[in-house]
Amino acid sequence: MVHRIEVGFHGGVRDSHGEKICRRISEHLGLPVKRVETIEVYTVEGDLTFQEAQEAARLLFTDPVTQRFSVNEPLADGFDWLLEVGFLPGVTDNVGKTAKETLETYLGRPLGEGAGVYTSKQYLIWGDLLREDVERIAKDLLANTLIQRFEIRSKDQWVMGERIQPKVPKVTQVSPEMVEEIDLEIPDHALMALSQKRVLVLDLEEMKAIQNYLRDPDVLQRRANVGLGKKITDVEIEAIAQTWSEHCKHKIFNAVIEYTDENGNRETIRGLFDTFVKATTREVRKRLGERDWCLSVFSDNAGVIRFNDHWSLVFKVETHNTPSALEPYGGALTGIVGVNRDPFGTGKGAKLIFNTDVFCFAPPDYSKPLPPRLLHPRRIFQGVREGVEHGGNKSGIPTVNGSIVFDERYLGKPLVYCGTGGILPAEIRGEPGHFKRARAGDLIVMTGGRIGKDGIHGATFSSEELHEGSPATAVQIGDPITQKKMTDFLLLARDQGLYNAITDNGAGGLSSSVGEMAKDSGGCELHLERAPLKYQGLAPWEILLSEAQERMTLAVPPEKIDLFMALARKMGVEATVLGEFTDSGYFHVLYRGRTVAYLDMEFLHEGVPRMHLEARWKPPRHQDPDFPCPEDLGSVLKELLGRLNICSKESVVRQYDHEVQAGSVVKPMTGAFNDGPSDAAVLRPLLDSMEGVVVAHGICPRYGDIDTHAMAGCAVDEALRNFLCVGGSLEGIGGLDNFCWPDPVQSEKTPDGHYKLAQLVRANKALYEVCVTYRIPLISGKDSMKNDYKVGDIKISIPPTLLFSVVGRIPDVREAVTMDAKRPGDLVYVLGVTRAELGASEYLASRGFVGNSVPRVRAEEFIGYYRLLEKAMRLGLVASCHDCSDGGLGVALAETAFAGGLGIEARLDRAIMEDISRDDYLLFSESQGRFVITVAPENRSAFERTLEGAPLALVGQVIAEPELRLWGMDGSLILREKIDELREAWKRPLAGF
């Protein structure tokens, strides 16, 4: 029996969602729409009488104060157009799932085999529109046809009785539940065709490595023992492809690279990861000696450092770019709940305490024609924002830090970086909290969500460019509540010692999670038919590879399994034993008792051939700027404050819960009116302690247009400056490098691969140099190497982008400092040297130039006075401290002033400078290592004494008059602006998001 329950608002009740849609239709699509109303539709299939459906609709689905309902007849009436949007079969429908559970609780019985509740949404539209217009509203705003279907009715159709028929989007597409055997004794071109056809994304050398493996008589003998022949099974080749994917194996970061610099000097780099990333940590730890605070680095899902004697900090940042390009809401939601599982699956499992998010988009006002398959950047922005909102808020994890970078080259692939931090007991039942190990004999247990066809080929698909054939199955929607229930349960199980190891199911699904854990014990035996499925009709390889969300895999000792399963049952979490970990040396997978995969663990994990690549560096030469210093620098400052990369992101920030868990100390927005831009976040994870966690980041892709060496160094420096601004401690800090690059492998598709790879090499060199000097160990990171779009002749590559995140401690949060000017009479200092480093600055960009003099990090010089600044912070001598980055001193001074609701007067000729010849350069140079600091007059001498030897200049004071007044090189007044106007210029551009 199928019933259609509709729920709408009573007349006179405001439909704020409808109003929002109405605004978006007229603002973004420019269509003449007058009003939009919304109706929720629940299509119920199951054992339910009409009377029961009526009662359920009234009691369960309708708010008696604001809403009305109908069953099996439409509520809609009086509209010009009706649009209904529902999910395609197999797409996660969280509301439908909750509705079904609620219905069953109410009825006191299950709805029956194969029953379900499916939701859709109706939009009633008033306005003078054509059918094409309504189709546009559907396609460009309300429905993503990758995961949703829509239906349209005109007023006339409706009057003629053309109703929307109940639709039950059940998965009916059935894969044969059988295993295919594939002959690899085929010519090379056929091997490549096979790789392409199955989205394996393996190259010829890799395909041949598999072919060779199956020629080994020893291997064949062992296969024969378990009933396999010399052909490879589809389960095996898919498992290998996922394990060997760029996404999982980081083949480019591990490749042997021949690097040639601009002078023709050659260098062989045996893996960027070993040579630079891991080497940084090795070197820093060596120099720290006994003070070393790293606990677990590069070996687990996230990095672990020491917080205090009883707790450790865990942090991981991931990207979810390709899925977000296709389905921004689902992609970003899955990104955030996905990265949550990384710290959660680290060691014995960490409690999650904060999220961070950094997005790179094309400008939302992009107005040129969109290449095929791409969504408009505004839609990506809104979808991603909403996805992170739902993912973070519903999980009860505060989103504390982030930024949004705009550049047209992110049109082809937006970057969606999501990070999550956690806190882990230093010791759990006598073992270090960060220690985990699956033992032979432990049971393989999967908990959380069920397996469907969602997310199949995610790992391989994100290892290639976005193209016409990119599979839609890789797109999924996360379910934060199922995950929250699972993490609630697992933290209890952890503290009761019910498991030995835990890891998450992300890219590659069970194939990766079980495969990784089996490395500890030395093998596994996995029975695929035992896995709980969302619906029937999955082939064995699909069960193994599915990236369906909200699942953790655990190693549970047999003597604990009853307790584990009982607790799971009580807490409403599904848990299933899928097999056991062994020490057989084999990744052994069975389906209905028959072996379907039998792979040598060594071959599976280490068998991928190493790539050999070439990198050639030739510095680009851009036109030098040749315009005179503008007369009206006040207007230029306002213009810069309104640039997308500088302006306020408050409208976005406020839609994230940044205070849940109630340990918030420095919030994203701060100052006299709670609207100034904080440099970093400070939070108190243990409510009965004053020790705090500091989180910050740096990202500056523009500098890479001149030199990625500068870009990477500046990202690290910016992150550290932000961290220091709020009072973070250099002792105990950890860094995370997240590289997003365009494909750097030279090929027909990528004729400039040698250059792009050289850019990658240079970024890595800088990362090593700066982090070692600053003593920042790299504790985790990730790379995403195929951020290109190619359809037909159109190719769009992202600018090489490094996000550098830092996490660390502040001994007492009451020592934290915010960036807003505090009191009239406070002294204003500039710390650091201003140089003629305008290259790739926001200022030159606003004038249509890139330039060449990119900001450089002088790490040895900077770190000396960074230590002194930290000391001044500890002594409580600093009233406010703000990082100088995009827009230089001008922007930093303006923000300090208006955040404090106070004026500033400053003689910039007193700032320490080198080679500065013009006032605009002085104001807007983006030299690194600089801060704007205010100090109460009574602390002047102590502050200056503490900073002795630092490039520190007293330039002015905070004033009560709400004006920014700046004097230039020759001592004359060059800028005088009201802070309200500066604030307004800064707040306006993105206020509507």
Add this chain to the structure above:
Amino acid sequence: MGRVRVMVLWGNGINCEMETAHAFKLGGADEVDLVHFWELIYGEKSLDHYHILALPGGFLDGDDLGAAKAAANRFRYARVLTTGERLRDQLDRFIRDGKLVLGICNGFQLMVKLGLLPALNGDYDTQTVTLTFNDSGRFEDRWVYLHVNQESPCVFTRGLERLYLPVRHGEGKFFCTDERVLRGMFEGGQVVVRYIHPESGRPTMEYPWNPNGSLEAIAGICDPTGRLMGLMPHPEAYHHRTNHPRWTRESLPEEGEGVIIFRNAVNFAKENLL
């Protein structure tokens, strides 16, 4: 002297349980237990043991059918497996015994949808008001100024005149279509906290001071006895001065003023329920 025992409910999407428990400890509660929904259902814990029930903020069941709607349904229809008793009956007994219930944000939404508030004429079973989607159409996290009704019988807000607290919700607009209900609430002093403009100090409909468009700027209400209270703002999120968004520029007492609400509850329990 007996001990004041607080149950803080958690599970199924609740996410402010830790800080709510912390605030009750700061408020002087002797025993604060985090109790999961399943512990009630499996009869391992019972409301009868406690004096104060706290329903913290979060996203019960993802707020999928409207805020706290699915959880309200569960409370109404679920039975304790060991005794067969409806959870709802346990809750009614708790209320009849003169004990305290505090609902914050999602917990407030839950109370309203269960009919526990405003419970005019002692009817604790019928939903008469609601909390619905913010006029802005957005989830928002921002701090708001609140006026506290000193004429209210509410035991949680005794001695308070004003409060400054964060709201963090997408469905916090207080709404009611029945004039008599609204009048009854005002007459009984059941309108406890209202959003005000910081300058005028008066209840306001102006955004963002009234962050969601709540009718009559209502931010929190109590039942006729004053022992059940629900509010959208989060008092537990202001338990220390460093929670205040401007603590680095204002001089504030070490303890956050949100704690007073919890201390009032504990003191009331000490004086009346032990």
